[in-house]
Amino acid sequence: MNVARGGAGSGAGPRRELAEKCTACGQCAASCLLLEEIGEAPLDIACRGATVEEAFSCSLCELCTAVCPIGLSPAGMFAAKRVEAIAGGEFPIDDYRYLYPDRELNICKLYREKCNIHYQELPVDQEGEVAFFPGCTMITYGPDLTRAAFHHLAELWPRVTFLTDCCGKPLYQMGLKERGENFTAFLKDKLKKLGVRLLVTACPNCFYELRNRLAPEGIEVRTIYENWGPGAAGKGLITIHDSCPDRHEGIFAQQVREALRNSGYQLVEMEHYGANTFCCGSGGQISHFRPDLAMALTDRRLEEASDTGAGILAGYCLSCVLNFARAASGFRVRHVLDILLGQEEDYSEIKKRAKALFSGPEGEENWRRLMAE
Template sequence: MDMLAKQCIECGQCTALCQFLEETGATPAAIAGRGASVSEAFSCSLCGACAAVCPQGLSPQQLFACRREEAVRQGEFDSNEYRYLFPDRPNNVMNMYRSCYGVDYRDLENAGSGGTWFFPGCTLLTYSPGLTRAVFRRLQTDCDCRGIWTACCGKPLRQLGLRSRAEAMQAQLKEFLQKHNITGVITACPGCYYEMKPVFQACDVSVRTVYETLKFTPADRKNKIRCTVHDACPDRFALSFGRQVRQALAQGGFSLLEMQHSGARAICCGSGGQLSHFRPDLTEKLVQARLLEARQSGADMLIGYCLSCVLKLEGKSAMPVTHALNVLLEVSEDFKGAKARAGQMFAGAAGERLWAKMMAE
């Protein structure tokens, strides 16, 4: 990170936007010069807002991402304490949730071969199975989607500093592509989209968003619902999802209002970098900051296109918070209360046994 230490002009633009950098009381140049601490590395949400506003084109979040990997490699941070998050373990929290609440896609998985497949992403397929199925049915109709792929893109491993394990998962994804002769992938998750796109395109497999694929019906609403869109951090630079969602909402008769920070300058909801597992206090500050901006926009509804963001915000908001696909496809919100149900799994003696099973090596 010599470049960051030498080229950062300490203008304060990233610090003004990032609550984490503000609490450190140090500029990225100062942190790079002395070296980031383990605590700092896992207090950064890796959201990229700092890079988006840097006039020098620097990427401070990479300093903290690299420090996470170094901390794991040198034994300064025991990532195994968070193994309940590892998507390459059969007993991870999302698999446990699906098993506990009967979320199952075996009737749809591997239903076909070749062509285009739907990759919902872990959060959507786990916490909103009704929407996942509705989207898949529409994709079958609109573009002859052949199958649903209930895998993880591996991003949580990379966020935890486990690069080699993330790369191993990506190798497995490539093998699955070849085994099923898949030529195209459609995803609803911006995290998955940007994580997988370079991997799959290297295999001559196209990667598209659901919003550029589905055929949404234009509508002329007499009483337009005023909504504001929360932009997901992985989308902040390309804004592929952000533009497509806004276009679909406008065609659907919604009135769009922007928050103070949107697009490339959007504030992280607190989901980035698995932050809530390391800094729940900072996560709460980010949630409240985002909800304040949503209220100040004058909107009646807050819409997200990343379900992780929606789940982080909806339980704390007096304003309705929903997923873009729920409103665009007019599908009921089965994600409501999902986080509470996840916590209930581990309540009482039965919950303790379930936790022990999940954490067993």
Template sequence: MRDGIKSALSQLEQECLDCGACAEVCDLLAELTDSPGELARRGIDVYLAYSCFLCDRCAAACPLELRPSALFAARRMAAVEKGEIDPEEYNYLLPDRKEHVMQLYRSYCGIDYGDLEAEKGAEICFFPGCTLMTYSPVLTREVFKRLEDECGCRGMLTDCCGKPLSQMGLEERAAESSRNLVDKVKCLGVKRIVVACPGCYYYLYEILGQEEIEILTVYEVLDFTEITAENAPLCTVHDSCPDRFKGVFSKGVRAALKKSGFSVVEMTANRGDTPCCGSGGQVSHFRPELAEKLIEVRLREAEKSGARVLLAYCLSCVLNFATRPSGVKVRHVLNLLLGLDEDYSDVKTKVLKILENAG
């Protein structure tokens, strides 16, 4: 991944047209007087490096398909290597540390998946992702049960894919996390992994792409039966940043909703043009005002769509939107498709209390 970032940064330095197309869709770039190409040639400071959501909406807008996010990702790696940022200050965010926030939450709430852990010979496994298995254990277990019944899933992988570490600039720790996961999957003899989180899905493709392991989404595998359409609320879908270019989840989710009798009205910005929910790149911990602005704008757009329910297929997106008062109900897509109505509005409040007690 480091080589990919360096290559994208070099391309940005040499080919950026300074046309401003990226700044039209990104509040951060709009704040700056220099283009991404100029910034790449001149360099940026640490504060700016951790102000980018790494969502690649800028890349989607670029006529040359350049990636300005590479500038910020590369600077984060440099900041870690030069000791300009102390990772120990952010251990509560990092999944390779024992007492990170999600582990604390699971311990506090008594959430455990020891009975579902994949064992040797489990060729088909479910990979829920850290956020889903932490903050929605009911949904996680229901999805596993459906996978067990419908496709012979025999275990769950509760590891982190390593993406949060990479986004922080901790490439060595991310690489170690990825190696451990690859070794585990090979040792268990896993042939197929079914994924619920779009971030995990695309990251797993990067680290397992050479291992001949099939990676599928839950929307490709599960058979969502039809419901009574007359009682189905009008929905709108917030698409996830990692799905921006390939659209595997956005297509699968909309197909599943249609099959189940739900109608979807699109917001003005959808699929590849969708803005970040505010959780990308850990920016909410460095520039919370930028994250808050994105959240408020998106909620207002959902209200204007006329939908009664705002859906997302990434639980991080759901948690960001659910904690703010709005005129739409916020739910995970799987909540609707599986008939499990969960209220996520107080999750982040509970997280803060747990961190306060732990600190």
């Protein structure tokens, strides 16, 4: 990644706090592959200023904050540096415009187009007080699961509407703060016009991204797992990967475990779970900025899952599931909703299918369309 080096700003707020309060105790560095790679304490990074390359190598997973004895956030410093770098033209973010959820064509929309994934049979964007918001990853790479989840909710709310929007988090994570705020304003306006008062989410990224942003509009955001009733008796030993957005509040972690236990599954925990969970490798879009580091994070997590002896590794974020499914061996990787709803989707080849969209002459045309101004 060819980018400029650090400057005087480098995320002034979080950086200043680290410079004033970090004791260089080493607890965050012991858990973070990036800090281990950098080889400096956050105190020293804050004093010199984070580089752009460091900022875009951070998965923004916030494990550093969870393990810090006084709750400091090196990830916050790196996130702030991303915003600063984009504003100052220090990073070629437009090279990654295929990720922008507000573009007419992005990577998710192209995949759905080429794989003929649509939801014309569902009440898309119809007026209603209750809406299902699966998130862009689920509607793109888990269409059968998406439909099963919608029909589950339709039993609870017969007039539930269906939304195919992104929550906008990728824009904020990439440092595109103004663009993210514009997208949030669009989403708020859309929900108001549809009369939505309750938004049910399946993705932890969407839940935590939208909950506080929509609260001032009087729109409540819930998880699909809330008050999940007993299911058919399940068999097998499951270990659960907790997603990074959930680490501080653990809402998904608690609800998912309760739902699986109610369905008869036996759970075993990895060494790092809940607040101390390791990132799967998809956080902060680093699979695009630092694929080598992303894969190292994935491998580390799969090693922990293997050590549990569980036959199933379950996740409640489909991005995490996709990362694990392409590389796992010795156990099955499943989405928690697949288990609870009796689905049998196989996610192991999806990343290969997505990559194949850009092979050969047709792939060149797909890429041209995707990157067109």
